[in-house]
Amino acid sequence: MAINLDAYNEVLSRLKPYHARLVAVSKTKPAEDIAAFYAAGQRIFGENYVQELTEKQALLPADIEWHFIGHLQSNKVKFIAPFVHTIHAVDSLKLLQEINKQAAKQQRIIYCLLQVHIAAEETKFGMDEQELQQLLQAYQADPSAFSQVRIAGMMGMATNTTNETQIRKEFHQLQQLFGSVKTTYFNNETYFKELSIGMSADYQLALQEGSTLVRIGSLLFGERNYSQM
Structure with missing residues (x-):
């Protein structure tokens, strides 16, 4: 264990x-390793892969607040909908609609963050501003479809x-x-408050720029071993 x-x-x-x-x-x-941080008081954990998340969720305490932070395919939403608290990487209207559909089947609310592409690398996911506006306009036009x-x-x-x-x-x-976006679409909604930016190498800059959620892995857990996945 390398925590x-x-x-x-x-960090705290x-x-x-x-x-x-x-x-x-x-x-x-x-x-x-997660259990060790849980014992230290940590309750919010983030995972990038659906299968890995579902396996860990079954093994760990029920009061963990699970956040899915990786790229999420619509056909895999159903596997995490029964328990996931927040999905960070909503990058299309189609995905938001599917999350709503699967949350309805579970009779629960799922919190979602809209992922915007801000990096120079084209390989990173996220909406451009036009795609973001199209999603928000669809949401605003029929809020009942996203209950x-x-x-x-x-x-x-x-x-x-x-x-x-x-x-x-x-x-x-x-x-x-x-x-x-808050002023235009969510000015009266107290739940629109999260800005998820910052990871192990840049979280201090992110805090200075208004981050409310930092996603930190290697600083806490050590380097990742992808060969065991």
């Missing part, structure tokens, strides 16, 4: 002044670079877009 409780406590201390929350990203890590989801905020991934100026610029642009 780092000192790093965990340091850095989040506190910003009133931000930690999503401990446990992908590729065993359930016992089982709550659009709770937005998510983005910065460019994988050591250029802090570029990273800060990308985070700032998303923060500005978040404010505009």
